[in-house]
Amino acid sequence: MKLEVSMSPLEISPGDMQGRVVAVIDVLRASTSIAVALGHGARSIIPVESVDDAITRSKQFERGTVRLAGERKMKPIPGFDMGNSPLEFTAEAVGGQTIIISTTNGTKALMSLQGARDIVVASYVNLTAVSAMLRAAARAAADISIVCAGTEGHFSLEDAACAGRYVTAITKADASLTLNDAACACALIDRKYGDNIAKIFKDSNHGQALSEAGFADDLVACAAVDSHPVVPIYQERQITRLGPDRER
Amino acid sequence: MKLEVSMSPLEISPGDMQGRVVAVIDVLRASTSIAVALGHGARSIIPVESVDDAITRSKQFERGTVRLAGERKMKPIPGFDMGNSPLEFTAEAVGGQTIIISTTNGTKALMSLQGARDIVVASYVNLTAVSAMLRAAARAAADISIVCAGTEGHFSLEDAACAGRYVTAITKADASLTLNDAACACALIDRKYGDNIAKIFKDSNHGQALSEAGFADDLVACAAVDSHPVVPIYQERQITRLGPDRER
Numbered sequence: 320m321k322l323e324v325s326m327s328p329l330e331i332s333p334g335d336m337q338g339r340v341v342a343v344i345d346v347l348r349a350s351t352s353i354a355v356a357l358g359h360g361a362r363s364i365i366p367v368e369s370v371d372d373a374i375t376r377s378k379q380f381e382r383g384t385v386r387l388a389g390e391r392k393m394k395p396i397p398g399f400d401m402g403n404s405p406l407e408f409t410a411e412a413v414g415g416q417t418i419i420i421s422t423t424n425g426t427k428a429l430m431s432l433q434g435a436r437d438i439v440v441a442s443y444v445n446l447t448a449v450s451a452m453l454r455a456a457a458r459a460a461a462d463i464s465i466v467c468a469g470t471e472g473h474f475s476l477e478d479a480a481c482a483g484r485y486v487t488a489i490t491k492a493d494a495s496l497t498l499n500d501a502a503c504a505c506a507l508i509d510r511k512y513g514d515n516i517a518k519i520f521k522d523s524n525h526g527q528a529l530s531e532a533g534f535a536d537d538l539v540a541c542a543a544v545d546s547h548p549v550v551p552i553y554q555e556r557q558i559t560r561l562g563p564d565r566e567r
Numbered sequence: 568m569k570l571e572v573s574m575s576p577l578e579i580s581p582g583d584m585q586g587r588v589v590a591v592i593d594v595l596r597a598s599t600s601i602a603v604a605l606g607h608g609a610r611s612i613i614p615v616e617s618v619d620d621a622i623t624r625s626k627q628f629e630r631g632t633v634r635l636a637g638e639r640k641m642k643p644i645p646g647f648d649m650g651n652s653p654l655e656f657t658a659e660a661v662g663g664q665t666i667i668i669s670t671t672n673g674t675k676a677l678m679s680l681q682g683a684r685d686i687v688v689a690s691y692v693n694l695t696a697v698s699a700m701l702r703a704a705a706r707a708a709a710d711i712s713i714v715c716a717g718t719e720g721h722f723s724l725e726d727a728a729c730a731g732r733y734v735t736a737i738t739k740a741d742a743s744l745t746l747n748d749a750a751c752a753c754a755l756i757d758r759k760y761g762d763n764i765a766k767i768f769k770d771s772n773h774g775q776a777l778s779e780a781g782f783a784d785d786l787v788a789c790a791a792v793d794s795h796p797v798v799p800i801y802q803e804r805q806i807t808r809l810g811p812d813r814e815r
Binding site: 324325326327329330332470472473474475476479499500501503504507508511522523524525 | 751752772773
């Protein structure tokens with residue numbers, strides 16, 4: 320079976336994801352924020368492309384049950400309840416709520432995956448939980464794809480490094496998987512940085528930009544491996560938490 | 568000034584290359600074959616997209632002054648004089664000739680670079696020569712882009728590793744350059760493999776495919792650092808050799 324990484328959603332052609340189990344990674348910050356929100360009791364997350372879509376969709380919910388979240392150029396969207404900082408997705412803010420979210424890269428990546436069998440949202444904060452799910456999929460003879468959201472169509476170091484950590488975790492359990500070049504390169508990048516995830520963010524253009532924009536604390540939250548051990552599954556246009564703990 | 572790598576031509580948007588000095592890398596095998604051909608005395612190389620274009624273009628030349636070269640799925644094109652193997656571009660085969668070439672990835676990459684100030688074809692076989700040219704461009708305050716041809720729109724390990732070697736060579740002379748994430752990752756991949764270029768090709772999907780298709784000797788030729796120290800410049804739709812040695 321295959322274990323392939325796409326360095327950006329641009330690499331994906333229609334049909335590529337057909338029947339695959341796909342993990343989408345936008346470490347800074349959408350993937351992380353989604354895992355944090357579900358970990359803190361959000362009922363579901365609905366990713367949308369535009370601000371207009373977000374507002375239209377929100378009107379289908381009862382007042383007080385929905386929150387609007389997202390960013391443009393890292394900053395919160397005017398009129399929305401929250402930005403895209405994982406620190407905003409507290410239990411108080413999101414518990415029991417539906418979150419409608421629009422972000423620059425992560426949302427678009429999710430929407431590029433037509434035909435996938437399962438889609439899961441991956442990051443460092445839910446590494447072990449999502450790796451276990453992907454290992455189980457590989458054992459059940461599914462091809463696995465890991466899609467880096469990247470930054471506006473470009474390669475991003477932090478998504479590649481995180482993808483590499485997943486590649487290592489999955490191949491450790493099943494060395495028979497066939498890797499593509501990107502999977503091989505990402506594993507190498509991960510090994511180079513080891514557990515120093517803060518250094519990855521320091522070296523990455525988007526990490527630097529977030530620091531400069533005043534979001535340095537977000538980087539600490541995004542580097543907290545296994546701090547929110549949830550498996551966020553995207554289906555029927557929303558992301559919910561998989562597993563027996565879902566109703567906890 | 569900037570030193571940026573694109574992991575594939577898909578990352579490039581119109582205008583991105585405006586005013587830049589751009590190196591295009593398709594290590595296996597177009598970049599290498601082009602350097603070898605110019606090193607062996609080819610007058611010029613004309614990259615074209617399609618087989619039809621190649622044939623049409625060839626009719627504009629006097630009989631005996633032009634050779635048709637290229638591949639589809641690694642194999643020579645029926646009716647063409649040569650494939651895309653650097654071993655075919657001997658002095659006997661290409662000396663004094665114009666070579667019209669159509670390859671799957673390298674040719675398309677070259678054609679995606681509208682607006683670039685200078686375009687150079689880079690590989691391992693002309694590493695030091697092309698690095699020197701790029702260092703000079705950086706000293707003259709040009710932004711530098713290195714574009715990996717990749718494999719059918721996907722990341723390829725050997726192009727990224729070779730790009731990384733150029734990044735290292737250029738930044739050694741000028742540490743003030745601002746790297747993008749891809750440049751940083753490529754340098755890291757290059758450092759990991761060091762001088763073991765054969766291992767890169769062994770790990771790479773395209774290297775493996777070439778070996779299996781009977782082109783293992785090509786891999787040796789493509790790994791021969793500095794064996795053809797030419798600077799191939801693409802302008803006015805053809806590639807010629809830069810520098811005082813041009814008429815040699």
